[in-house]
Amino acid sequence: MASRTPPSRPVGAVTRGTTNPNRLRRMDRWIAAVHGPELRRSPDPVAVDLGYGAAPWTAVELLGRLRTAVPAAEVVGIEIEPARVAAAKPYERDGLAFRHGGFEVPLPGGRRPALIRAANVLRQYDEGEVAAVWARLCGRLAPGGLLVEGTCDEIGRRHVWVALGAGGPRTVTFATRLxxxxxxxxxxxxxxxxxxxxxxxxxxxxxxxxxxxxxxxxxxxxxxxxxxxxxxxxxxxxxxxxxLADGERRWRQGEVTVDWAALQPRAA
Structure with a gap:
């Protein structure tokens, strides 16, 4: 169970920080289209872009795409590297903020995010560490919240991500520029x-x-x-x-989503 008291130092390791504009557009559009209704029902639709990297583009874009489905959405970019937070501060505006932190997901006022997106964050970790990170992040979600964790290439042509809730992983989505x-x-x-x-x-x-x-x-x-x-x-x-957990409307976007239970690794 996640601790109620934030640790004195951010939890996690600094990533490479590689980022490009529109790199996460496929993931963002899927979140807005598939989970937009859930986010609209949230009393506090704040989303976290965890480990956004050396430039703030992905957080800026996430806010714009979420607001097409959830006009009241807010985004907080969280980075473990203080210099990256300082560089992002000039981009803050209504609904968009940047904070120093890691897997403890520090939000002011005790807020809990309705969405955490962690893209290209866990690639440098060992496979055996993933379950604990997932559990920690899910423990920070608001009731009914969503964690999306996955990987894509440098220009966003190919993505695979896992969607998780309080009960653990739910689905795996494969998305590509066909x-x-x-x-x-x-x-x-x-x-x-x-x-x-x-x-x-x-x-x-x-x-x-x-x-x-x-x-x-x-x-x-x-x-x-x-x-x-x-x-x-x-x-x-x-x-x-x-x-499969979706239909032709999403397939037309170059996506397919599969139930996690069908793909989960076999026990060692």
Whole structure:
């Protein structure tokens, strides 16, 4: 259970800080579209951009995208490196603030976030550390809150993220710019830390990507209609054997979301 008293020093390690404008647009748009209704119902729809990096672009963009679905949304960017917080301060405005901190997620006035987004933060950690970090962050959420933790490439073409609530992980979402995709298993290099080392025979995530590649190959005739139609056909066929948590509206965006229980690692 998370401590009620914040530690004297931020919890976590400094990340590389790599960031680019629009890097997290796919994740942001998914959050706004899929979880916007939940955030609108929150009495205090504050979101945390945890570990936003050397520049504040991702926090600025998150606020803009959330407000398309949740006009009252606020964003607090939290960074463990003080110099990055100081550099971000000039970008503060109504609904956007930056604070020094880490996994303890320090918010003023005892506020608890309705959303924590942690993108490209856990890549440098050991797989065995992930569950404890997830539990700590979920323990900071407001009732009904959401944690989104995942990884993407430097320019935001390929993402994989896990959505979690108080009860733990719920879903895994794969998202890509379809024009850049040779085959679905190209996304394996962006699996979050909890899954990336499990992409080996005998593990569910490996079986899922294998089946996705097979469905993609079988849908090759649809390529003449465009990559989107091929993706939709492949995902529709995949749904016969895997519990997908979304539908064609999201598939058209180059996404597919799978129940976590179907992909969770096997016990060692």
């Amino acid at each position: 024009g850049s995709l040779d085959r679905p298993s190209d996304l394996a290099e962006r699996l979050p830390k909890a899954l990336i080392h499990r992409n080996v025979p005998g593990e569910p995530v490996h079986a899922f990507l294998r089946d996705f590649d097979r469905a993609w190959a079988a849908a090759a005739p649809y390529a003449s209609l465009g990559a989107r139609q091929r993706w939709i056909k492949a995902v529709r066929d995949l749904s016969a054997d895997w519990p």
